[in-house]
Amino acid sequence: MHLGRKTLSKYLIENVSGSKDGADLAALLVDVAAAVKAISALSSKGALGGATGSMDTTNVQGETQKKLDVLSNTAFVNTFELGGLVAGVASEEMDDPFPVRAPHKRGPFLAIFDPLDGSSNIDGNVSVGSIFSILRAPDGKEPEMQDYLKPGTEQVAAGYALYGPATLLVITVGKGTHGFTLDREVGNFILTHPDIQIPADTNEFAINTSNERFWEPPVIRYISECKAGKTGVRERDFNMRWIASMVAEVHRILIRGGIFLYPKDTKEPLKPGRLRLLYEANPMSMIVEQAGGLSSTGRERIMEVVPTQIHQRIAVILGSSHEVARVIQYHQEHDEGKGEPFSSPLFSERGLFRA
Numbered sequence: 001m002h003l004g005r006k007t008l009s010k011y012l013i014e015n016v017s018g019s020k021d022g023a024d025l026a027a028l029l030v031d032v033a034a035a036v037k038a039i040s041a042l043s044s045k046g047a048l049g050g051a052t053g054s055m056d057t058t059n060v061q062g063e064t065q066k067k068l069d070v071l072s073n074t075a076f077v078n079t080f081e082l083g084g085l086v087a088g089v090a091s092e093e094m095d096d097p098f099p100v101r102a103p104h105k106r107g108p109f110l111a112i113f114d115p116l117d118g119s120s121n122i123d124g125n126v127s128v129g130s131i132f133s134i135l136r137a138p139d140g141k142e143p144e145m146q147d148y149l150k151p152g153t154e155q156v157a158a159g160y161a162l163y164g165p166a167t168l169l170v171i172t173v174g175k176g177t178h179g180f181t182l183d184r185e186v187g188n189f190i191l192t193h194p195d196i197q198i199p200a201d202t203n204e205f206a207i208n209t210s211n212e213r214f215w216e217p218p219v220i221r222y223i224s225e226c227k228a229g230k231t232g233v234r235e236r237d238f239n240m241r242w243i244a245s246m247v248a249e250v251h252r253i254l255i256r257g258g259i260f261l262y263p264k265d266t267k268e269p270l271k272p273g274r275l276r277l278l279y280e281a282n283p284m285s286m287i288v289e290q291a292g293g294l295s296s297t298g299r300e301r302i303m304e305v306v307p308t309q310i311h312q313r314i315a316v317i318l319g320s321s322h323e324v325a326r327v328i329q330y331h332q333e334h335d336e337g338k339g340e341p342f343s344s345p346l347f348s349e350r351g352l353f354r355a
């Protein structure tokens with residue numbers, strides 16, 4: 001063990017515990033870390049832990065639940081119930097929020113979380129994560145639905161855990177974004193990535209291009225320009241990544257820059273995007289903005305969107321500020337009828353269907 005390393009607890013004592021409800025918030029983040037350690041231990045055992053594979057159940061969004069989705073959800077709920085620091089919880093894996101009645105008092109916060117993100121990757125032994133958002137609970141009464149439906153600007157803390165080759169916990173309490181690595185033998189989270197800054201420029205984009213035919217013109221324009229590389233208006237080559245675990249995607253962007261897009265599409269017209277506002281988009285937006293990046297739907301800042309439903313979906317474009325700003329500009333130009341007209345290769349001069 002290296003003495004002098006800054007643990008999560010020390011960081012929280014120095015940076016959180018002095019503010020309003022700060023000691024409670026610090027204790028709650030220690031509870032989050034405890035749940036993360038439990039999920040990390042479980043997921044790292046793989047098939048030996050009996051936690052791989054699917055359940056017979058679906059969640060409220062119609063997705064088949066993985067065993068680890070359910071076990072991770074239980075780890076968070078049990079930890080929050082025992083800790084007594086939250087008055088209620090909401091999760092991707094639970095139809096509705098429910099109040100937490102601690103034995104002695106009602107906690108001052110609400111916790112909203114995606115217990116296991118990227119769970120389609122578990123059986124392939126690819127990185128997965130957990131995402132959490134902390135709001136203030138209403139004073140002196142049991143929380144109601146409207147207490148959870150707050151814009152991201154009201155989050156008092158947010159973060160994610162990444163279960164990769166190493167387990168990391170990345171948090172923000174509104175004072176920058178900081179990353180802690182789990183020292184497995186000792187059981188402590190150690191500050192290894194203080195004050196993360198996302199580079200403003202990048203040559204790397206992340207998007208699921210199998211959805212290309214469902215995208216809006218501004219996104220088609222942006223991605224086609226990236227793909228054109230040196231031969232197009234960008235005059236430089238881009239690289240692409242897609243892990244299908246938002247946590248792993250965002251973490252890579254925090255470390256070396258990049259832009260992540262899960263934009264609005266017409267694949268399922270009733271769903272304005274794939275990702276969920278309250279427990280994926282909002283906490284990741286706070287993390288990214290606190291690290292100097294931008295996070296937008298393309299038309300508005302995600303953290304200013306007022307939620308109407310607990311499992312609401314939203315378009316997400318986040319990461320390196322210059323690239324996100326460019327995509328926002330393309331949306332503006334398109335909406336004002338000024339965008340570059342997109343021409344499909346199928347209909348171009350030498351295309352298959354030339355008029």
Ligand SMILES: O=P(O)(O)OC[C@H]1O[C@](O)(COP(=O)(O)O)[C@@H](O)[C@@H]1O
Binds near residue numbers: 114117262
């Ligand atoms: O298969 P797709 O559409 O590329 O989906 C990938 C996206 O879905 C998600 O896995 C959704 O998360 P869950 O596993 O929590 O449902 C994101 O992490 C990721 O960005």
Ligand SMILES: [Mg+2]
Binds near residue numbers: 114116117280
């Ligand atoms: Mg998710």
Ligand SMILES: [Mg+2]
Binds near residue numbers: 114116118119
């Ligand atoms: Mg999930």
